[in-house]
Structure formats: C-alpha cells, structure tokens
Amino acid sequence: MVVIDKIDAIRAQVNEWKKKGLSVGLVPTMGYLHHGHKSLIKRAAEENDKVVVSIFVNPLQFGPKEDLATYPRDLERDKEICALAGADLIFHPSTYVMYHKDFSTVVNISGLTDNLCGKSRPTHFTGVCTVVNKLFNIVTPDRAYFGQKDAQQLFIIKRMVKDLNINVEIVGCPIIREENGLAKSSRNTYLSEKERQAAVILNKALKKGKDLIEKGIRNVDDLLSIIKETIECEPLAKIDYINIVDIESLQNVEVIDRSVLVGIAVYINKTRLIDNFVYEV
Amino acid sequence: MVVIDKIDAIRAQVNEWKKKGLSVGLVPTMGYLHHGHKSLIKRAAEENDKVVVSIFVNPLQFGPKEDLATYPRDLERDKEICALAGADLIFHPSTYVMYHKDFSTVVNISGLTDNLCGKSRPTHFTGVCTVVNKLFNIVTPDRAYFGQKDAQQLFIIKRMVKDLNINVEIVGCPIIREENGLAKSSRNTYLSEKERQAAVILNKALKKGKDLIEKGIRNVDDLLSIIKETIECEPLAKIDYINIVDIESLQNVEVIDRSVLVGIAVYINKTRLIDNFVYEV
Numbered sequence: 001m002v003v004i005d006k007i008d009a010i011r012a013q014v015n016e017w018k019k020k021g022l023s024v025g026l027v028p029t030m031g032y033l034h035h036g037h038k039s040l041i042k043r044a045a046e047e048n049d050k051v052v053v054s055i056f057v058n059p060l061q062f063g064p065k066e067d068l069a070t071y072p073r074d075l076e077r078d079k080e081i082c083a084l085a086g087a088d089l090i091f092h093p094s095t096y097v098m099y100h101k102d103f104s105t106v107v108n109i110s111g112l113t114d115n116l117c118g119k120s121r122p123t124h125f126t127g128v129c130t131v132v133n134k135l136f137n138i139v140t141p142d143r144a145y146f147g148q149k150d151a152q153q154l155f156i157i158k159r160m161v162k163d164l165n166i167n168v169e170i171v172g173c174p175i176i177r178e179e180n181g182l183a184k185s186s187r188n189t190y191l192s193e194k195e196r197q198a199a200v201i202l203n204k205a206l207k208k209g210k211d212l213i214e215k216g217i218r219n220v221d222d223l224l225s226i227i228k229e230t231i232e233c234e235p236l237a238k239i240d241y242i243n244i245v246d247i248e249s250l251q252n253v254e255v256i257d258r259s260v261l262v263g264i265a266v267y268i269n270k271t272r273l274i275d276n277f278v279y280e281v
Numbered sequence: 282m283v284v285i286d287k288i289d290a291i292r293a294q295v296n297e298w299k300k301k302g303l304s305v306g307l308v309p310t311m312g313y314l315h316h317g318h319k320s321l322i323k324r325a326a327e328e329n330d331k332v333v334v335s336i337f338v339n340p341l342q343f344g345p346k347e348d349l350a351t352y353p354r355d356l357e358r359d360k361e362i363c364a365l366a367g368a369d370l371i372f373h374p375s376t377y378v379m380y381h382k383d384f385s386t387v388v389n390i391s392g393l394t395d396n397l398c399g400k401s402r403p404t405h406f407t408g409v410c411t412v413v414n415k416l417f418n419i420v421t422p423d424r425a426y427f428g429q430k431d432a433q434q435l436f437i438i439k440r441m442v443k444d445l446n447i448n449v450e451i452v453g454c455p456i457i458r459e460e461n462g463l464a465k466s467s468r469n470t471y472l473s474e475k476e477r478q479a480a481v482i483l484n485k486a487l488k489k490g491k492d493l494i495e496k497g498i499r500n501v502d503d504l505l506s507i508i509k510e511t512i513e514c515e516p517l518a519k520i521d522y523i524n525i526v527d528i529e530s531l532q533n534v535e536v537i538d539r540s541v542l543v544g545i546a547v548y549i550n551k552t553r554l555i556d557n558f559v560y561e562v
Contacts, residue, residue, distance in 0.1 A: 007446060102529070104391045105410075105444035111385045129386075130445075137446040163386035164411075165288060165418040248383070 001079040002089040007138050010052070010091050014139055022049035026141035026168075028132055031055040031092075032072040033081040036176040036184040040145040043173055045086030052139050053082050054091040056098060060106075061127030072189050091139065098134065106130045107164075109156055112250045116152045116243050116263050117274065128153055129160050136166055143169045147176075149183050151261055151276045155250060175275070177203065183275045190271040198236040199268045202275040205230040209262055213279050218256045220244045231266055240265035240272060247278060257281070282360040283370040288419050291333070291372050295420055303330035307422035307449075309413055312336040312373075313353040314362045317457040317465040321426040324454055326367030333420050334363050335372040337379060341387075342408030353470050372420065379415065387411045388445075390437055393531045397433045397524050397544050398555065409434055410441050417447055424450045428457075430464050432542055432557045436531060456556075458484065464556045471552040479517040480549045483556040486511040490543055494560050499537045501525045512547055521546035521553060528559060538562070 004010045014024055025044030029037050037053075044051045055078055062068035075092065082090055107129040112118075118125055136144065146154045154172045161170055176184045181203035182196065191199060209227045217223055224242050231237050245252055247259045256279065263276040285291045295305055306325030310318050318334075325332045336359055343349035356373065363371055388410040393399075399406055417425065427435045435453045442451055457465045462484035463477065472480060490508045498504055505523050512518050526533055528540045537560065544557040 011448070100443070102392075102440075103444050104393065105441050106389050106391075107386065107445075108389050109386045111383075134444075134446050137448060140448070159383075160386050162381070163384050163415075164388075165415050167292070167418060167421070 001083045001087070003075070003079065003092050004089055005092050005094060005097065007093070007097060010089075010138060013089065014050075014052070017050050018140075023142045024048055024139065025051045026135065026139045026144045027051065027053045027087070028135050028144065028146070029053060029055055030057045030071065030186065031078050032074055032186040032189065033078045034176075034184045034186060034188075036147050036149060038081055038085045039176050040147060040173050041082060041085035041087050043171065044143065044145045047171070048141075048143060051087045052089055052091055052141065053078075053087045054093075054135050054139070056091075056093055056131065056135075058098075058127055058131040059095060060099070060130055061124050063121055063123060066121075067187075067190075070190075072186055091135075098131070107133045107160060109159060109163075112152070112156050112159055115245055115250050115252065116241060116261075117265060118152065120240050120265065125153070125156050129156065132157055133160065133164070133166070136161075136168055141168055143171055145171045145173055147174075148172050148278070149175045149185065149274065149276070151263060151278070152250060155247070155261075181207075183273070185273060187271055187273065191268060195236060195268045195271065198234050199271075199273055201231055201234040201237050202264060202266050202273055206262060206264065206275055206277055210277055210279065213256060213262075220252070220254050220256065223256075223262075227262075227264065231264070236268050238267040240267060282364045282368070284356070284360065284373050285370055286372075286374050286378065288374070288378060291370075291419060294370065295331075295333070298331050299421075304423045305329055305420065306332045307416065307420045307425045308332065308334045308368070309416050309425065309427070310334060310336055311338045311352065311467065312359050313355055313467040313470065314359045315457075315465045315467060315469075317428050317430060319362055319366045320457050321428060321454050322363060322366035322368050324452065325424065325426045328452070329422075329424060331370075332368045333370055333372055333422065334359075334368045335374075335416050335420070337372075337374055337412065337416075339379070339408055339412040340376060341380070341411055342405050344402055344404060347402075348468075348471075351471075353467055372416075379412065388414045388441060390440060390444075393433070393437050393440055396526055396531050396533065397522060397542075398546060399433065401521050401546065406434070406437050410437065413438055414441065414445070414447075417442075417449055422449055424452055426452045426454055428455075429453050429559070430456045430466065430555065430557070432544060432559070433531060436528070436542075462488075464554070466554060468552055468554065472549060476517060476549045476552065479515050480547075480552075480554055482512055482515040482518050483545060483547050483554055487543060487545065487556055487558055491558055491560065494537060494543075501533070501535050501537065504537075504543075508543075508545065512545070517549050519548040521548060
C-alpha cells in the first residue's frame with residue numbers, strides 16, 4: 001500500500017492518473033478504519049478507476065475538551081484494510097503539512113451547523129468543512145464518499161460543495177452496524193464489553209422511533225418522549241441530544257409532515273456515540 | 282466577445298481548453314473596467330493561452346450602508362475593453378446563479394482581515410474570499426490576476442490559496458494611475474471634476490511618506506503624522522485610515538525594520554478611495 005505524506009506528491013500522482021483519463025474517488029477518514037470505512041472504500045473502488053483514502057486526525061474539528069489526544073491510531077492496520085478494500089493509495093499528511101504556523105482560513109456554514117452535533121460541538125463543523133475543502137483541493141477527486149452515520153456532516157459537506165461550486169460528487173453510504181445493531185465507529189474502541197452492550201440502546205431507541213413513525217405517529221414531542229424514555233432505561237446512558245429535523249435545513253420540526261432526520265447523541269459513560277435514521281415522506 | 286452566464290457552460294468551455302493542454306488565466310472583476318483591469322487582462326493574455334474575465338458585482342462584499350446599488354455597470358463597454366485587451370470570454374453570472382436562496386457557506390480569514398480596510402468594512406473580505414473561492418472552483422484557472430491597488434485583498438487571497446491548498450498561482454500587478462497620480466478605480470467615476478483634483482492628495486501624501494522612508498525615517502508615528510497632515514491640507518478629504526503594517530501579518534508596526542505596506546483610505550466628500558505602496562527592506 002503506497003502511503004504519501006506530501007501534498008506535491010499526491011498532486012503529481014493524481015495528475016498522472018487524470019492525464020490517462022482515469023477517475024478518482026476520495027474517502028476522507030481519521031483512520032482506525034472499521035467496516036464502515038471499508039464499505040466506503042469498496043464503493044469508491046466500484047465507481048472509480050483509482051481510490052485515495054486520506055487518513056488525518058484533524059485537530060481543527062476537535063473541541064478543547066474532546067478526545068484529540070486519545071483518538072485511536074493504527075496506520076499499519078489501516079494499510080491492510082485499505083489494500084483489502086481496493087484503495088490505490090493512502091494520503092497521510094502530518095498536522096504541519098495541513099496547518100502551517102500562520103494558518104488562518106476557515107470554511108464556515110451557518111444554519112445547518114446550529115443544531116444536533118453542532119450544538120454541543122460548536123467549532124466541530126468548521127473544522128470538518130475546512131479540512132474536507134483542503135482535501136478536495138489537494139486530491140481533486142471526481143467523487144468523495146461519506147458515511148450516513150455522520151448524517152449532519154454529510155448534509156453539511158453537500159451544502160458546502162453546492163455553495164462553493166466545488167466540482168465533486170458527494171456520495172453518502174449506508175450505516176454499517178455490528179450484529180447487535182451498534183453503529184460502527186472508531187470510538188467504539190473506547191467501550192468496555194459492558195459499555196458495548198449498553199451502547200446497543202442507541203439503535204434500539206431509534207428503531208422504536210422508526211416503528212412508531214411508520215405506524216403513523218406524527219407528533220414530534222410524543223416521539224421524542226418515547227425515544228428518551230427508551231434510552232433512559234439504560235443506566236450507563238446519558239443523552240446529549242435527540243432531535244427530529246427537516247433534512248434540508250436541519251432545523252427542528254414539530255410534526256412529521258416532510259422528510260426528516262432523526263438523530264441522537266448519547267454518552268455511554270464517557271464515550272459519546274451518535275446514530276440516526278432518515279425518514280422520507 | 283463571448284459572454285457566458287451559466288456555470289455549466291463556463292466549465293464545459295474551460296474543460297475543452299484544458300483537454301487541448303491550454304493554460305487558463307482568470308481576471309476577477311466587478312466590471313466597469315478601467316486601465317487597471319486592462320493591464321491585468323493584458324498580463325493574463327501574455328502568460329496564458331486563454332483568458333477569462335469574470336464580471337460580477339458581488340453583493341456579499343458590500344456592507345449594508347455601502348454603494349452596492351449605485352456601483353457603476355456597463356457591460357457593453359466592458360466587452361469592448363476585454364476584446365481589445367485580449368480576453369477570450371467573459372463570465373457574467375447573475376446574483377442568483379452565484380447565491381442560491383439557501384446559500385450559507387463563507388470563507389473566513391482571521392488576523393489579516395482585522396486591520397486596514399477590514400477595520401472599516403468588517404464583512405468585506407469574507408465576501409471577497411467567498412466569491413473568489415467560488416470563481417476558482419468554477420473556472421479552475423492556472424493563474425489569477427489581482428491589482429496591487431487592493432493590496433490587502435491581494436495578500437488575503439494569497440493566504441486563502443495557501444491555507445486551503447487551492448491549485449492556482451496568484452499574480453499581483455502594479456497600480457495603474459491617471460497622469461496626475463490618482464490610482465485608477467471604478468469608483469473614480471463617482472468624482473466630480475473638483476473632487477477628482479482633490480483626490481490627487483492620496484498619491485501625494487503616499488509619495489511624501491515614501492520619500493521620507495527612503496531618506497531614512499524609520500519611526501512610524503512620525504511618518505503617520507506627516508502623511509496625515511498632508512492629507513488634511515485638502516479640504517474635501519476625510520481620512521478613514523492610515524496604516525503602516527507588516528506585509529505578512531498586516532498588523533501595525535512601530536518601526537520600519539522589515540518590509541511594510543503603507544495603506545490609506547480617504548473619503549473625498551462621499552467617495553471612499555484607497556491607495557498604498559509597499560516598501561521592501
């Protein structure tokens with residue numbers, strides 16, 4: 001597996017591919033790859049001639065009290081996963097390569113970033129948009145792949161691409177889950193066995209919500225109460241947010257009279273996990 | 282002169298050129314072109330196979346009390362100037378094409394935008410960076426040309442390109458002046474004959490400052506006083522700012538012990554004009 005850490009080198013490689021008329025897919029990641037990432041890489045390999053996986057734990061998207069220092073890293077393991085899934089190279093820059101000492105530019109999105117994860121992580125999406133914008137400029141992919149587990153991120157990236165006229169197709173891919181329903185996440189590695197079992201409550205609560213919507217319940221307060229009660233049955237769980245939002249504006253709705261994103265963030269002890277589903281009208 | 286107002290159409294044309302291996306220069310403007318713009322277009326035509334001039338009066342870079350509504354426009358005249366100067370096409374989008382109704386993404390630069398024009402026009406450079414970022418994504422030029430009259434803009438665009446890894450070379454071009462020394466600007470059209478004569482004071486005051494620096498004066502307070510006094514001799518002039526700043530950080534310096542930008546903004550009655558020079562150590 002080729003690993004490139006310099007911007008000029010990755011540009012040269014991509015230019016060589018483009019000159020041959022080859023298409024390029026990008027899978028932006030923070031590494032410590034799991035089956036979710038693997039599904040993105042596989043999809044990218046199906047739809048593009050060449051696939052670049054970026055692995056960069058982006059300091060700009062972590063808050064001051066978040067888990068930047070402890071975020072799991074294992075490049076050797078990631079290389080194997082990338083190779084097996086069909087990637088052609090890994091872009092693995094240092095923090096200094098991405099953020100020189102006088103770095104002072106950010107990409108900001110208003111509105112879509114106020115609610116859901118943006119409420120508890122106020123600088124998070126500025127960090128995400130800025131790094132993804134940089135990666136798009138460096139790799140200039142034809143398509144880029146993002147998981148629907150980070151649904152708000154996916155919607156925000158799509159908006160950034162539309163607003164700034166970035167010439168890339170954003171492909172959202174389904175959530176990949178453990179057998180017990182827990183959504184795959186690099187942060188699952190923080191969980192003890194007991195916590196991992198407790199974490200199943202996120203998916204369970206969402207499933208209950210989805211069932212009720214499909215049965216015709218339309219009042220959002222009622223739905224939120226039931227999801228909340230379900231999560232609170234799990235003693236290790238502490239709710240960060242439960243939101244039912246319009247899938248365009250990501251603002252809360254009162255009645256399900258349009259397509260919505262039902263998103264939750266729950267702490268299992270100290271580990272913050274997210275999950276969601278989209279209900280389309 | 283070909284005028285294109287749709288993003289897809291400009292992309293198709295640029296792609297066609299790029300497939301033939303032709304280089305593309307972009308000259309971003311707000312139209313009402315003068316000799317300054319002409320010099321940018323000529324330079325672009327010398328250094329590139331094809332030249333795109335964008336003409337777009339960008340609402341995002343105007344403050345609520347500024348001159349968006351009255352900003353001069355004359356596309357027919359601009360077409361002639363573009364043709365004579367060697368442009369290949371004009372990109373002239375509508376506001377709606379550039380800013381759809383849910384538009385919500387901006388590019389923000391901190392530090393460099395606090396001083397000089399950024400102080401009296403706090404949202405201006407966010408508007409400039411956002412529209413220039415969009416134009417770069419739409420036109421994907423090899424080189425883009427900006428006048429040094431808007432020196433802060435030039436430095437900020439260079440920083441944006443560096444920070445966001447945009448693959449374009451930024452070329453700064455010298456200030457073009459009237460015979461009497463007044464820097465060319467589309468806003469000069471606001472001036473009456475009397476005001477136009479009064480406006481010469483900007484260049485006069487800067488020349489005095491430059492002479493003194495060249496003669497060895499290094500104390501910034503002394504220099505600012507003399508520039509201020511010179512401008513105040515002109516009854517129609519009202520100073521917005523006079524700043525002597527480090528050319529990297531654009532922060533004020535106390536002593537000229539490095540390369541500096543000496544920048545001024547002066548109202549001549551209601552018309553705000555800017556001018557500057559760079560002194561390199």
